[in-house]
Amino acid sequence: MSEVKTQPADSVVARPAENRAAWPLGLAGVVLLIVGSFLSWSYDRKILGDLSIVGNPGGLQRLTIIGAVLSLILLLAVKGPLTTKIGPWLDSALGLRAFGIGLTLYMVLILVAIGTESDGLINVDPGAYISLAGAILLLVGSRLLPLPQLNDLSKARVAGWAEILAIAVTMAAILFGAAYALGLTDAWSFIICLAFFATVVVVMFRTGTLSWFGHVAQRHKKVLTLAAFVVAFFFPFTQNGSDANMSIATQVLIFAATAMGLNIVVGLAGLLDLGYIAFLGSGAYVAAMLSESAFATINWHPPFPIVVLLGACTAATLGLIIGSPTLRVSGDYLAIVTLGFGEIFRLTMFNLDGTNGPLLTNGPNGIPGIPELQIGGFNFGDPHTIAGIELGRFSNYYFLLLLLIGFVILVFSRLNDSRIGRGWVAIREDEKAAEAMGVNVFGLKILAFAIGAFLAGLAGTIKAHQDVAVSPDQYIFLESAFLLAAIVLGGMGTIAGVLLGATILKLLPEKLRFFSEYRLLMFGLLLVLMMRFRPEGLVASRRRQLEFHEEDEELAVAIESELVEEAR
Template sequence: MSWTYNPALLGNVTLYGNPGTVQIYLLVMALMALFLLLIRKGPLSRLGRHLGRQTGLRALGIGITLYLVIAVGASIALTDDAMLGALDPGVYVGILGGLLVAAAGHLLPTHKAVGERHQRFPAWLEILVVVLLVALALAAAAYGLGIGDPALFVAFLAFVAVIAAGLARGGFFDWLSIVVGHHRTVLLLATFAAAFAFPLTQNGSDANMSIATSVLIFAATAMGLNIVVGLAGLLDLGYIAFLGAGAYVGAMLSESAFATIDWKPPFIIVALIGALFAALLGLIIGSPTLRVSGDYLAIVTLAFGEIFRLTMFNLDGNNGPDLTHGPNGIPAIPELNFFGFDFGATHAFFGVPITRFANYYFLLLLLIGFIILVFTRLNNSRIGRGWIAIREDEKAAEAMGVNVFGLKILAFAGGAFLAGLAGTVKAHQDVSVTPDQYQFLESAFLLAAVVLGGMGTVGGVLLGAVILKLLPEKLRFFADYRLLLFGLLLVLMMRFRPEGLVANRRRQLEFHDDDEALADEVEAIHTEKVT
């Protein structure tokens, strides 16, 4: 059915029998609703008994209704067409259908898989599901970045959110967590294979690969902050200073004509020096301040971030030694060159052009892999358990013999080390370094990525970094309203899912300790993983 008689709205959905992109999204959601209904009352009901607590029909129905409202509202706002009369019956029929699906999900009795064994399939089939989901995520990322129309991009985001909500409420992710627990190596290899294949899907697009490299730098820095905030529970509001420290070291030791240090070691040495210098700053700021906690620690770290930025301004030769050229920064930083491989040149791989940003993207992927390895090893070690004990109850941890102050210092220094390592790469990727790049707002976004994604998790922080770095680039058409949208997103997250998008079960129970069904489900899932 036609949704509007105005072809400027929603990519021209004025025709009958010829669905547009946003209508295809709605058809996919309708097919998913049919599937969820069949696994609740139909030939697939045996599968539904083992997928989770609810069918997700109600969430999907509400999502379909909101999808139509958001898609139409965004299109009308972006085209300056305030006339709701431009809508044809197709929109109202779709809204009615969404309400009917929600009503069906509400009226059907919910089913709980508590106490039952979650459905297991042959190993090859589970591995195939994991690989297909990773491939689907790669295809969705490539498709989403290729959308140029603002209204269509908003509609695509709403479509992904509705599908994810329906699957989550339908218990699919609970089942998937058990499958992934048995095939972690497969998931890790498939994820990195998809990540390395991502530039091949962009056909040499510098714009999309520039966004991708920014996301990876942001994600690498957020992983370091995850040690400080997610594991040790230390609120750091000046963490961006450690990224800046690494970047300035990389710039001052580079081959730039504006570099202020004559020594020009190989980049591997520069990266190590930048990381160690950032770790040293972590020790300097941590030693006198980690004896305070809570709000006082947040204020001190906030002040440290501002002190670092102002210091970079003052090292201009007038107010101090000329190390950073003050507000002008250090420009003209040359491209990296490893064993004759020029990161600034375009290379061909199976006929696909690999541009400058794609070259840095591959390097940053290797860096992300190293950071994830360090984080997971620390998290699963005695040190990680000590950090978690400090986060849960510092006094109790100290009473049990945990070296609280030493572990706090180690968390600060370790997180700063990883941020400084990422900063040395960022200096070459950005070509220049200036103090304005390291403002408080960047620290706030890093913290938001950790909290939004899920503190103490790897996948959650990576997802949070992607959301908070990718969406501002794709939502530039909202101009000054971008921060308002992110603020609204965080408020909704803290209200409905305070543990983050990807949270471990411990965090879920901390925030939902009165949910007996969740406690029973966690026990059932844990038993399934053990067996």
């Protein structure tokens, strides 16, 4: 590995006076965290995946050990053999503070979970209290450490192969972390696991590691994209044939593909669409009506590739129909019109029952009994065994949807980098100025609606076979609101942001069913906090970062330097 390029030693601000008790307290906290994790945490074996065995840590205890080891690395970077190697360019003190707070909250959540799922805190064994004491000591020790101003890790450069290795290790960690989290059937275990992962992300942000990885990802976009698809491809092989988790994964991919189409309309062109779920529904209904279901209303059953094109073109045609008369308005008026279109579509599907209109959709009964998708001799409903691992029907649909996601991402990225994409961005920023500069505003708006609807129709044709049935109740306004929330949460106009937002919005409600009616309340509070502290989204584009943080001069300078560096 080549040497890391940092600022000269004279440019590093001198360290403030250090409290002598800080480092010993932090080290003692790490030791107690590890020792406590090898002891029993709960008297009841049925709680949190059996944490009652001494000497054999359970899943949550292993996460605690991982957190303690990472904290030890940061401690050694503050004062120890790693001080001269990574200390000058890694903000270890801030990372330790984040670990101290995060691990303390993590242990408190574990105590609350044990007390809630059993007869109270009397079922908490000493090991949990020892680990809690270690987390508190780590927190106190980290608070006593000085916070010098160090070099910017985002500008650090290492050998190209080392950056690629960092991408591979990160993606592998994401794969195994996701597999472990989805494998947790207990809601409390899932929440505690998410708390740990959130702590690690905050630590990466505070130390500058996340910023550095962002720069690495920019320099190796193709490698990152390939690694992401490899991780996604191997995900079904980590589920041990679990249909429950793979069912959630397929729903996430359908939701993400649809959100990516809406991202063209909202994220690039800036057109607020509150009825977008209708385009997904139109593709699903076309596939259902042309299927070999006993309840299908059209006596024509073409091959699935033709069905896909028909469903997508039908959705695009609806986009043109609704867009032509309504895109003359904008802002709140456009939102109201698209909201009305979504409700009109749902009610129309109710009325096409042979009584109030032509017999096409069977009205509120929908079209059930849709057969499994079959392309050539491959039946997606049959399980298959690869490398000794059984892959069920949901895994088959997952791989097909993965190809769809790849196609949607390719379309979005090409359009975003094209002249059309620049025209959409100009319309989003200032429609009047764009029109004055010769941009065909109305034509580009119509094109955005048509392409976004086309992509949603593609996803809908696969969704009909995967769900085995379609009905009007599946395409209500709440689904459109969730699609829009995924884009805002993840980051408008970005690919990774929308995929992340769609995953969070589809995954969390499914895994938090334990909280029944309160899960949507918790989810709403999460969105409110997100909009308060990071309104630009989890993975924001540079433009939106500046829009929401105009007063941040340092951010503007940093983004400008990034653009100059990429131009070179």
